[in-house]
Amino acid sequence: MKTIIIYRSGRSMNTQKIAAAMAEVLGADLAKVEDVKPEMLSGYDLIGLGSGIYASKIHRRMFKFIKRMPLRDKNVFIFCTSGSGEFKNKALVEAKLAAKGCNVIGDFNCPGEFSPLGFNLDKKGHPNEQDFADARKFSAGLLDKASLIS
Numbered sequence: 077m078k079t080i081i082i083y084r085s086g087r088s089m090n091t092q093k094i095a096a097a098m099a100e101v102l103g104a105d106l107a108k109v110e111d112v113k114p115e116m117l118s119g120y121d122l123i124g125l126g127s128g129i130y131a132s133k134i135h136r137r138m139f140k141f142i143k144r145m146p147l148r149d150k151n152v153f154i155f156c157t158s159g160s161g162e163f164k165n166k167a168l169v170e171a172k173l174a175a176k177g178c179n180v181i182g183d184f185n186c187p188g189e190f191s192p193l194g195f196n197l198d199k200k201g202h203p204n205e206q207d208f209a210d211a212r213k214f215s216a217g218l219l220d221k222a223s224l225i226s
């Protein structure tokens with residue numbers, strides 16, 4: 077199964093680190109959203125899309141990318157890291173992917189340290205070893221799911 081994980085990550089690179097842990101388990105290619113053109117996806121069976129959460133949303137570049145994705149009937153999974161640990165606009169992301177005809181087979185979220193103003197201080201050190209272990213477990217589960225679907 078050919079897999080690519082496309083991510084958008086800021087200075088702290090929290091999402092990139094989670095994406096890399098997932099890519100190891102999935103044997104996936106890893107790419108920044110800035111470097112991927114939608115037409116490059118045609119050879120992939122499974123596509124992962126990950127972003128940090130900024131002002132309660134995934135990054136606008138990721139939204140734009142989803143908008144330009146020409147694919148139908150592709151298995152996709154989504155993930156985020158966020159200061160709150162929540163995937164705030166997951167329902168919207170899922171709806172946009174569903175409207176594209178993509179099959180969302182899983183989602184994952186974990187805390188990502190962000191505390192310049194004293195917010196989310198309890199998330200210091202995240203993603204941590206437990207978060208990476210959870211991301212690996214999630215990815216192993218995806219392998220099973222994707223093989224059942226295809």
Ligand SMILES: Cc1cc2nc3c(=O)[nH]c(=O)nc-3n(C[C@H](O)[C@H](O)[C@H](O)COP(=O)(O)O)c2cc1C
Pocket residue numbers: 084085086087088089090091092127128129130131132133157158159160161162187188189190
């Ligand atoms: C400008 C900015 C805005 C953020 N807004 C939110 C937010 O609204 N909700 C939240 O839970 N986390 C927020 N965060 C925290 C990030 O989602 C978190 O640190 C995430 O792990 C960043 O991922 P990255 O390192 O891959 O960019 C914000 C971070 C930044 C830098």
